[in-house]
Amino acid sequence: MKKSILVAALSIGLMGLGAQPVFAGDDWADKYLTSVNTQGELGIVKVNPYDFAPLTALIDLNGFEISDVHVRVEPKKGGVAIDYPVTKEGVTTHNGIPVFGLYPDFENTVSVEYVKNGKKISEKYKIKTGPLKPLLFDGQVRTFPEVKPVTVDKKFKDRLYMVNHLGADENTVGWDNYPVVFVTDTKGEVRWFMDWDAVYDQENDPGIAMGFHQADNGDLYWGFESYYARYDLLGRKVFKRDIPRGFNGFSHAMKEMPNGNYLLRVAKEDYLRKDGKRIDTVRDHIIEVDRNGKVVEVWDLNKIFDNMRDDLLKGLDAGAVCLNVDESHAGETAKLEPDAPFGDLPGVAAGRNWAHVNSIDYDEKDDSIILSLRHQGTMKVGRDHEVKWILAANKGWGDLSDKVLTPVNAKGKPLKCNNNTGECETNFDFPWTQHTSWLTSRGTLVSFDNGDGRNFEQPAMPTMKYSRGVEYKIDEEKMTVQQTFEYGKERGYEWYSPITSNIEWREDKDTFFMYSASAGLFTGEPGKHFINEVTEKGKVKVEMTINSMAKTEPSYRALIIDPNIMF
Numbered sequence: 259m260k261k262s263i264l265v266a267a268l269s270i271g272l273m274g275l276g277a278q279p280v281f282a283g284d285d286w287a288d289k290y291l292t293s294v295n296t297q298g299e300l301g302i303v304k305v306n307p308y309d310f311a312p313l314t315a316l317i318d319l320n321g322f323e324i325s326d327v328h329v330r331v332e333p334k335k336g337g338v339a340i341d342y343p344v345t346k347e348g349v350t351t352h353n354g355i356p357v358f359g360l361y362p363d364f365e366n367t368v369s370v371e372y373v374k375n376g377k378k379i380s381e382k383y384k385i386k387t388g389p390l391k392p393l394l395f396d397g398q399v400r401t402f403p404e405v406k407p408v409t410v411d412k413k414f415k416d417r418l419y420m421v422n423h424l425g426a427d428e429n430t431v432g433w434d435n436y437p438v439v440f441v442t443d444t445k446g447e448v449r450w451f452m453d454w455d456a457v458y459d460q461e462n463d464p465g466i467a468m469g470f471h472q473a474d475n476g477d478l479y480w481g482f483e484s485y486y487a488r489y490d491l492l493g494r495k496v497f498k499r500d501i502p503r504g505f506n507g508f509s510h511a512m513k514e515m516p517n518g519n520y521l522l523r524v525a526k527e528d529y530l531r532k533d534g535k536r537i538d539t540v541r542d543h544i545i546e547v548d549r550n551g552k553v554v555e556v557w558d559l560n561k562i563f564d565n566m567r568d569d570l571l572k573g574l575d576a577g578a579v580c581l582n583v584d585e586s587h588a589g590e591t592a593k594l595e596p597d598a599p600f601g602d603l604p605g606v607a608a609g610r611n612w613a614h615v616n617s618i619d620y621d622e623k624d625d626s627i628i629l630s631l632r633h634q635g636t637m638k639v640g641r642d643h644e645v646k647w648i649l650a651a652n653k654g655w656g657d658l659s660d661k662v663l664t665p666v667n668a669k670g671k672p673l674k675c676n677n678n679t680g681e682c683e684t685n686f687d688f689p690w691t692q693h694t695s696w697l698t699s700r701g702t703l704v705s706f707d708n709g710d711g712r713n714f715e716q717p718a719m720p721t722m723k724y725s726r727g728v729e730y731k732i733d734e735e736k737m738t739v740q741q742t743f744e745y746g747k748e749r750g751y752e753w754y755s756p757i758t759s760n761i762e763w764r765e766d767k768d769t770f771f772m773y774s775a776s777a778g779l780f781t782g783e784p785g786k787h788f789i790n791e792v793t794e795k796g797k798v799k800v801e802m803t804i805n806s807m808a809k810t811e812p813s814y815r816a817l818i819i820d821p822n823i824m825f
Contacts, residue, residue, distance in 0.1 A: 296320070298381040299374060301354070305387060310456045310493025313449060315357040315385050317370065324349060324372040331359045331449075332367040338415060338443040340821055348825030356492045356825045359418075359441075359449040363389040390448060393436055395427035398808045399784050403438065405446035408801040414767065415444050418819040419789055421773075421804055422470050422480075424812055429460060433483070433509075433602065436460070437467035441819055446802065450491065450819075457487070457498075468814050469512035469523075476824035479520075481508040486522060486547075491824050502553050504528075505545060506538065510616040518549045521618045521627060526558070529608055537600045537609035544618060544627060555641065557627065559613050562643050563634065566606045568594055569654035571633050573711035574604055574691070575720075575756060577780065604633065617694045628703070630695040635688070636705060649695070649703075649730065649739060651680030651688050653714070663732060663739040670738065679713040686741045687712075689728055691756075694815070698763035702742065703730045706761045706772065709754060720780065721751040727761040727772040727792070745770065745792050753777055753788055760815040769793055775804075776812035784809050789816055 296302055301320030306312045327349055330341035340359035348356060360366045368383045392401035403423050410417075418441050425436035437458055441450035457467065465483025472478055477496060479488040486508060488496040501508050507525035514520055526539045539560070546555040559565070571594055600609035614632040621628060626640045635650025645661045652662040652675070665673040665686045675682040680690075689695070689707035696704055707726040717723060729743035746753050755776040764771050769791040778785035784806040791800040804813060 297383050298370070299379060300324070303357075303383060303385055304354075305360075305385060306453075306493070307352070307354075308493030308495070310453055310489065310495075311358075311450055311491065312391065312453055313358075313360040313362055313387055313451060314492050315360065315368075316352055316492065317355040317357065317383065319349070319354050322374060324355075324374045326371070326373040326378075327355055328371045329355060329357060330369040331357065331361075332369060334361060334364070334447070337361075337445050337447060340418070340443070340449060342821035342824060344825045352492060352494065352825075357383075357385065358491055358821060358824060359443075360385060360387050362387050362448055362451075390451065391453060393425045393427065393438065393807065395808070400805070400807050402448070403440070403807060403813075404805040405442045405448070406803045406805060407444055407446050408803060409798055410444045410802070411799040414791060414800050417444050417791075417800065418442070418449065418821065419802070419816050420450075420470065420472075420819050421789075421816045422468065422814040423804070423806075424466065424814055425454075425807065426811065432464075433466060434460065434464035435466045439467065439470065442802070444800070444802070456493070457482070466509060466814070468508075468510050470815065470817060471512070471514065472817060472819055472823075473514055474823070476820070479512060479514065481512040481522060483508055486512055486520065491819075499551050502545065502547065502551065505543065505553075507541065509541065511618040513618045513620055515546070515620050516622055519554065520547050521545070521620060522547060523615045523618060529560075531608050535609075539608050540602055540611045540613075541615050542608070542613040544615065544629070557639060557643060559615070559629075559631070560608045562639060562645060563613070563631075563637070563658070564654075564656055565608055565612045567612075567634060567654045567656075568606050569714055570635075570650075570691070570711050571604050571606070571612070573714040573716065574633070575710050575716060577756070617696065619696045621697060628695055628697065630692050630705065632691050632693070632708075636692060636695040636703075647732065647734060647737060649688065649705075649732070651675070651714075652677045653680065661737075663737055666738045666740050668740060670733075670736075670740075672738070679715075681713055685744070687726070687728075687744075689726075693758060694760040694762070696762055698729070699765045700763065701731075702763070703732055704728065704761045704763055704770065705730070706755075706759045706774075707744075707746075708756060708759060710756050723754045723756070724750055725754045725759065725774055725777075727770055727790075729763070729770070743770065743794060745772065745790070745796060746774065755779070755787070755812075758812050758814045760817075762817075764791065764818065767791065767799070769799055771818060773813065773816035775814060775816065778806075779810055779812055782809060785811060787813055 301318030305315045307316040327344035333339045366385045390402045420441045423438040425438040439452040470480040487498040505524040511523040528536045529539045542559045544557040598605045617630040619628040638646040648662045673682045689705040690712045691708045691710040693706045709725045726744045726746040731740045755774045758775040761772045772790045774788040787804040789802040
């Protein structure tokens, strides 16, 4: 049933010093009387209600009380529907029905069910959206990343993948990228994107948005150079807080803990070195902040590990050290100068990029953190700052060498390994310059083995490189590690990502979800990055490519979005 909402300015009082109020007459009110027809039994539809997510909308309650809400965004012909429930809290928080997953530049059909005054109501809404927000710059081949489905098993057709892509234009300098963050369905249709102008100011506050996760309640949280934030997917801000005083340079990793605190990878301002110099460190501090933003713990990795260890640093590709990409030096071995300037450069000691922490996980069973140090290895460290184990080749660890895990086969027999090269018998291999060393729900550890600096060197030909998604089983009592899964080596250089990328175990589908996020970085063409879901036996259930807007343009990570927990 349609009805009208009448919005009228009935009178305006103008008060001045010593003056009497002046009221507008009925003719004035009639002139500005506005009639808005609603599509259903509730209020008007507001597209992009929080000026954050242009492919969302809100159906206003208009004062009514409803329950048992369900939303379905109808698919295009041959497309994928997005449907989800909305809880009572979701309705009352937004004072309406949140709509997620609209197609861009399209008149969407949205089916809504709810109970009002004891009566079940079903309605259809027509919601028109604008086009995708373009990023325009010289040399591009497209104005937004392109998604191409290659293989999608029918049991995975409802998957939604969020991509943390990194855009740039002619004004991008140094550690800075546009946060081109979007959600794609398995048909390659963009169904959500974040308006970067809501969270990014290139001129006054450059940086890179990284570390995106969907929380258990459906919210989205991430960090930026100067802040860390949490929003819901409709765009409602939960919080946006400055990095605590005395720290700076957030990047890569943010992790919510079971107690509601957050682990942040940051750097330390005005760090006092043993030689008396004060410098800003580079990606080598972890802080824990509570729900109110107070810093309750600090892990200074300079005091936990040997920041002079350079065994892996000497084997890095000079063309890509994280997101510092220089195509002209691709395949060359990085040069380490003992008196190199301080800053975001590969090098040893506090003040240089000796550690490069790019992921954090938390192990609740012993209150420890698991860190991926791209330039060192994967480590587990307790709240007491003691190292529990190290997953890396046993070379150059000094006093910590007894913390290095011993590779074993499926029967627990130690494997023969060459510590000078890190090569082991059988198909076991360590993760090299890895990302996302995360625990799984089945008690194992996964890591995206990027593969740069493998065996502490650069290969004879750059095209000999490969990346892997790997799973390991770690026995902390016996201090051993067994490799239980790998994927990507057989794909060769096409699937190789020198930087970024991620892997996680998905219990709902029994798959390893991987994003080879910088594949094709040095091909001279816009990169073709790979989203995959693969079974334990190596069966590819999903493959989609994310095609960049320009060459040497990577993504950072991807994640799976569950619409059933959003609202």
